[in-house]
Amino acid sequence: MTRSIQDVARLAGVSSRTLRHYDQIGLLPPSSTGAGGLRHYDDGAIRRLQRILLLREVGLPLTEIADVLDAQTDEAAALRGHLDVLRDERGRIDRQIASVERTLTALEKRRPIMAEEMLDGFDHTQYQEEVTARWGADAYAASDAWWRGLGAEGQAEWKARLDALNADWVDAAGRDVDPTSHEAQELAARHVQWLGSVPGTPRADDGGPLRDYVVGLAEMYVADPRFAANYGGGDGAAFVRDALLAFAEREL
Amino acid sequence: MTRSIQDVARLAGVSSRTLRHYDQIGLLPPSSTGAGGLRHYDDGAIRRLQRILLLREVGLPLTEIADVLDAQTDEAAALRGHLDVLRDERGRIDRQIASVERTLTALEKRRPIMAEEMLDGFDHTQYQEEVTARWGADAYAASDAWWRGLGAEGQAEWKARLDALNADWVDAAGRDVDPTSHEAQELAARHVQWLGSVPGTPRADDGGPLRDYVVGLAEMYVADPRFAANYGGGDGAAFVRDALLAFAEREL
DNA sequence: CCTTGCGCTTGACGCGACGTCAACCTCTAG
């Protein structure tokens, strides 16, 4: 017994457009076609569709579904790989949520932020100057001009972002996370990303911060007590350093 | 002082293509253009770019960034709205992760699933038959044929999906979640979505399950002890029912 | 016999945020 495209669509809870699309990309050709190009689907095709939808529901891209169903790939391996993708995604979203929440609180009670807005921000660029002295004297001037150019609102936003990053570092350090773990390495990636948003940062050809620069900063985070305090004392700073060093070695 | 497009790109850590794109969509026009159409950016433009990047980093779409920066929209309101989007997204990903994990365990120790594969699955279709008797006698036949047609592997996958849904219901019920809360309503949406994947389900014009059908099922989940056991006893089934009823009222 | 209408077909554009050629221009240094 074969069914029309609409029958199948209703059965499976998808649109007929979707079925045509799956035909077009070769994922699910109809079992036969009749007068005027009408698509007919038999039980085998419907069985295949069910499996497609199960895999689609967990977010597997259609091309990978095709690989799995055509047995070119092990299903369990594909799912495990996909699981990593999903976890990364969740990590990204969690960080975005934290960042937005902090920005919101910063916007709501603007005062306390304004009070210390020069503090950490300038602390940071100040230390940066110490390090960037090796990379050119005008780096600080550019950085300083950039900071003043941001304006009050821009500075508040930028501060909120920095606060979020620092808070996450302190949190992870407090939980005795392994510096080489996925979580710590994601924090390091974020830190490096953040560095990339700071003008005056010495950069490699790909636009990312220079490896030696990151290494130098990491060591300084521990060596300088004013900085270490930022990360909750010596242990926290050491954690940040170890995570950054591991990241620099692997990625930069 | 104005800078070239590459200068700005390096400063901000984005590609020149991105800057051209932002010009094209009107998000960030250069402050001036010179010979041959060369783009020049002054401090004001760079300031605007910094704010764009801050908002972009938290995932705000470019169109909304434009709204915020051009002050057509309150920044805090935009961020709060975006926060909801992010939370939904995270919920979706959490469920996908749970689903994949369950499918993986189902794939690894296939035996126990096989042992009970007929149990819940047929229990469900059995109850369904009781309900669908009101909607046509051949509904069950179609459903039964569908189930057998899935094959052993397809049945295992389908079971894993159902298990994940049920486990989440029991979990939410155990935590005394409000049936009208966002979380419970998302579970209900998932339940209805799942119903939509079951052939033989009576459907509305839009292809989704018929409202009355959902309501009938919901009541039966409480009335029939065999079913209530599925959701961890009377309280669990009542929670499922309340959530489904609220959902049906609002969405169907 | 013609029209109407249903169910289906193919073909094409649109979305979001760019990456990636391709073909061409402009200026500078050797």
Add this chain to the structure above:
DNA sequence: CTAGAGGTTGACGTCGCGTCAAGCGCAAGG
């Protein structure tokens, strides 16, 4: 004079379809 660096404007590709638009085959009703 020429090569090279650094720009420019298109235009296509990504992913998974939604959404027209135009047309075809077949049945019932005028």
